Amino acid sequence: MSRSPRQTVIAGNWKMYKTSATAKSYVDKLVPLVADAKPLVYLSVAFPLIPFLSQAAQGTNIVIGAQNMHDAEEGAFTGEVSSAMLNDAGAEFVILGHSERRHVFGETSLFVNQKVHRAIKEGLQPMVCIGETQQQREQGLTEKIVKEQLLESLDGITANQLETVIIAYEPVWAIGTGLTATPEQAQISHAFCRDVIRSAWGFEAADVLPILYGGSVKPDNVRHIMEQEDVDGVLVGGASLEADSFAQIVNYQTLKG
Numbered sequence: 001m002s003r004s005p006r007q008t009v010i011a012g013n014w015k016m017y018k019t020s021a022t023a024k025s026y027v028d029k030l031v032p033l034v035a036d037a038k039p040l041v042y043l044s045v046a047f048p049l050i051p052f053l054s055q056a057a058q059g060t061n062i063v064i065g066a067q068n069m070h071d072a073e074e075g076a077f078t079g080e081v082s083s084a085m086l087n088d089a090g091a092e093f094v095i096l097g098h099s100e101r102r103h104v105f106g107e108t109s110l111f112v113n114q115k116v117h118r119a120i121k122e123g124l125q126p127m128v129c130i131g132e133t134q135q136q137r138e139q140g141l142t143e144k145i146v147k148e149q150l151l152e153s154l155d156g157i158t159a160n161q162l163e164t165v166i167i168a169y170e171p172v173w174a175i176g177t178g179l180t181a182t183p184e185q186a187q188i189s190h191a192f193c194r195d196v197i198r199s200a201w202g203f204e205a206a207d208v209l210p211i212l213y214g215g216s217v218k219p220d221n222v223r224h225i226m227e228q229e230d231v232d233g234v235l236v237g238g239a240s241l242e243a244d245s246f247a248q249i250v251n252y253q254t255l256k257g
């Protein structure tokens, strides 16, 4: 089957790891390893690292982003960071609704939706995460949950605005657990997400929307996941922490097996 012209995105999520010294040696190592990569290379890092890394990434094919933000323009929200601050720091995209935000910090799809609107207004590319828990999958609720999260998180977004959005389907049970969805499971969920988008925003919007898979992606499983028709990239946590393994994932087409 021919693939539509969706961009392939390989994104790393460093979570709450690394300081400027370890980030610097990582980037020095990563830049030459991914310089000829065909996919877009995204790195989502902790707030304090954004100014340094966005400078270091200038003139390279690495795009630096954030892992979260607040939905308000500004205000008395101690400990929070706004979209304007991210822009100012040099971030180009922002992960919103990551499962750790939803499940550890209790963020709802409504809150995520407000952040998506704010990010788009600010010119930041939102990478919106969705995914079911183990229990929800076992109860046969995967499609219901994924559909609800998609429609609620993207409520009020126009088809034009959707062109700037990336979706990351990340089954919660596969994040940081070593359990990966099989390529077939990933494909079924991705195709379902695309159907939901198609019904709500139309064929064109669904066709160009990149849907990434996330959940224990490693150099040894990335190829089969990337072979799936509706998988347009991966969001990688643990295996993005080492430049070598992240570079192997970015260069997945050259991996054997």
Ligand code: PEP
Residues within 6 Å of the ligand: 013, 170, 174, 175, 176, 177, 178, 214, 215, 216, 217, 235, 236, 237, 238, 239
């Ligand atoms: C993530 O943090 O989005 C993620 C998918 O983590 P991991 O690759 O470690 O499962």
